Amino acid sequence: MATASTTTTTTNRFPTRNPNPNPNPKLPHLLSFKFSRYPSLLSHLHLRRRFSSISAASTGDQTIVPFDSEKPREECGVVGIVGHPDAAHLCSLALHALQHRGQEGAGIAASDLSTLRSSTGLGLVSEVFDPSKPGLSLSSLTGPAAIGHVRYSTAGAAASIHNVQPFLASYRFGQLAVAHNGNLVNYPSLRSSLEEKGSIFNTSSDTEAILHLIATSKSRPFLSRVAEACSYLRGAYSLLFLTADKLLAVRDPHGFRPLVLGRLPRANGAPSAVVFASETCALDLIGAKYEREVEPGEAIIVDARTLDISTSCLMPSKPRKACVFELIYFALPQSLVFSHPVYESRYSFGATLAAESPVPGADVVIPVPDSGFFAALGFSERSGVPFQQGLIRSHYVGRTFIQPSQAIRDLGVKLKLSPIKGILAGKSVVVVDDSIVRGTTSSKIVRLIRDAGAKEVHMRIASPPIIASCYYGVDTPSSEELISNRMDIEGVRKEIGADSLAFLSLESLRGLLGDEAPSFCEACFSGNYPVPPVEYEDVNSKEPLYVA
Ligand SMILES: O=P(O)(O)OC[C@H]1O[C@H](OP(=O)(O)OP(=O)(O)O)[C@H](O)[C@@H]1O
Numbered sequence: 001m002a003t004a005s006t007t008t009t010t011t012n013r014f015p016t017r018n019p020n021p022n023p024n025p026k027l028p029h030l031l032s033f034k035f036s037r038y039p040s041l042l043s044h045l046h047l048r049r050r051f052s053s054i055s056a057a058s059t060g061d062q063t064i065v066p067f068d069s070e071k072p073r074e075e076c077g078v079v080g081i082v083g084h085p086d087a088a089h090l091c092s093l094a095l096h097a098l099q100h101r102g103q104e105g106a107g108i109a110a111s112d113l114s115t116l117r118s119s120t121g122l123g124l125v126s127e128v129f130d131p132s133k134p135g136l137s138l139s140s141l142t143g144p145a146a147i148g149h150v151r152y153s154t155a156g157a158a159a160s161i162h163n164v165q166p167f168l169a170s171y172r173f174g175q176l177a178v179a180h181n182g183n184l185v186n187y188p189s190l191r192s193s194l195e196e197k198g199s200i201f202n203t204s205s206d207t208e209a210i211l212h213l214i215a216t217s218k219s220r221p222f223l224s225r226v227a228e229a230c231s232y233l234r235g236a237y238s239l240l241f242l243t244a245d246k247l248l249a250v251r252d253p254h255g256f257r258p259l260v261l262g263r264l265p266r267a268n269g270a271p272s273a274v275v276f277a278s279e280t281c282a283l284d285l286i287g288a289k290y291e292r293e294v295e296p297g298e299a300i301i302v303d304a305r306t307l308d309i310s311t312s313c314l315m316p317s318k319p320r321k322a323c324v325f326e327l328i329y330f331a332l333p334q335s336l337v338f339s340h341p342v343y344e345s346r347y348s349f350g351a352t353l354a355a356e357s358p359v360p361g362a363d364v365v366i367p368v369p370d371s372g373f374f375a376a377l378g379f380s381e382r383s384g385v386p387f388q389q390g391l392i393r394s395h396y397v398g399r400t401f402i403q404p405s406q407a408i409r410d411l412g413v414k415l416k417l418s419p420i421k422g423i424l425a426g427k428s429v430v431v432v433d434d435s436i437v438r439g440t441t442s443s444k445i446v447r448l449i450r451d452a453g454a455k456e457v458h459m460r461i462a463s464p465p466i467i468a469s470c471y472y473g474v475d476t477p478s479s480e481e482l483i484s485n486r487m488d489i490e491g492v493r494k495e496i497g498a499d500s501l502a503f504l505s506l507e508s509l510r511g512l513l514g515d516e517a518p519s520f521c522e523a524c525f526s527g528n529y530p531v532p533p534v535e536y537e538d539v540n541s542k543e544p545l546y547v548a
Pocket residue numbers: 070071072329368369370371372398399400401402433434435436437438439440441442
């Protein structure tokens with residue numbers, strides 16, 4: 001179903017959304033602030049996650065499908081390569097490694113040192129860059145520099161080809177492409193200010209506002225324009241920019257989303273190519289060596305002709321707030337994220353959970369594959385209860401949360417996971433997963449395991465209860481849809497039908513992060529938002545942040 005297409009300049013219309021009442025007992029009523037302050041924005045901004053009841057709407061040349069935001073989605077993945085004759089091909093391989101971070105769309109923009117070309121499409125990397133499909137093929141994306149993106153939308157319709165990145169635009173200083181992982185909490189005010197100045201938007205994505213801010217900046221040179229644009233941004237952004245002869249990597253001052261720098265050695269004494277990626281698994285796949293993180297607030301610019309690198313501190317420093325959920329769930333276990341080996345973090349979360357909430361008399365510990373695997377190993381080792389693979393995962397069914405409706409998702413859990421009766425029958429089973437969001441997976445799994453003959457089913461979750469929605473690039477459901485926001489742990493236990501349920505406590509999670517704990521964002525567990533969501537900003541300031 002992939003639709004390969006070059007970047008186009010069709011003007012979108014935007015679907016209207018129904019404001020959700022917020023019955024959220026633990027968090028303030030954020031939505032009402034936004035709607036009362038910016039009623040006009042509702043008619044044209046597509047902030048999908050907050051507004052779950054979107055009707056199907058045909059918008060000119062495209063159809064925006066209803067989007068049922070039930071579970072946390074991935075976030076996007078970005079990759080950039082400069083100094084390699086096959087930059088676009090390598091980008092496509094690296095995007096395969098990052099596919100778990102976004103499955104709605106993929107794209108690559110490449111520069112041959114004079115012209116930028118891009119190819120983007122809806123669907124998986126393998127679909128978008130399927131050589132048998134029409135559109136610009138990988139081999140037409142020539143040149144030594146390229147950036148790529150896999151998308152899971154946070155702002156802007158998921159099903160719109162126009163929102164698939166990298167975005168490629170032309171302005172008075174030439175062509176410019178951008179790939180963004182993150183979410184801008186002040187997108188509504190940025191967009192409305194830019195539109196008042198005359199900007200015409202091609203997409204409903206927050207990322208496009210960044211291009212407009214750069215284009216309207218009067219600063220020189222390019223890096224200063226980017227710095228000025230970034231000074232208006234609030235929220236999360238790991239960005240890769242490509243011009244005809246430069247690749248620029250920028251990370252927001254809090255460093256919410258990861259971004260790493262590596263080098264790809266080349267044969268015959270050629271200088272190593274420079275590689276940027278969301279996760280080190282992308283470096284590993286193409287044989288690049290990890291060098292370091294792009295630091296929060298840092299800009300690294302690489303000259304595509306000389307491969308000279310210059311780095312600067314683009315923004316005043318702010319407290320570091322790396323997304324702890326990357327360690328818990330999002331990143332692949334083989335990745336190094338925020339300088340932490342992901343598998344090791346998950347293992348320690350599971351081990352501490354075992355110490356904190358043991359299950360006396362348990363016969364077997366089983367993981368919920370895939371993401372619960374290392375936490376279950378840690379739980380098993382610390383508790384001394386044997387580890388078994390009691391649930392088998394089908395490799396032909398994707399991450400359950402990507403399914404568009406509850407009915408399909410319910411079936412999806414069954415399609416994806418099958419119990420091994422011989423391991424479970426007659427046993428007291430400890431089931432370890434990384435997180436509970438809406439509770440869909442846990443309740444289905446408890447039923448599957450009971451149906452397989454288990455005597456008792458004890459759920460252990462290697463993260464604290466998720467009580468608040470994410471505004472920084474992870475498309476979690478609105479807070480009222482989060483099961484742990486609606487009820488206490490005993491309520492959740494009853495709802496999912498387990499004999500017992502325990503979560504890793506927030507105190508233990510902080511303890512495991514040690515001295516670094518304050519440098520992690522944990523807002524989805526605590527509700528303490530490091531950057532106030534735009535709704536809070538509305539309350540504090542009547543003026544948009546970006547004023548012409
Ligand atoms: O409470 P819920 O709303 O059901 O969401 C929580 C589940 O979703 C995620 O797994 P998912 O199946 O998405 O991906 P995975 O295969 O990578 O673990 C997560 O690991 C939990 O298992």
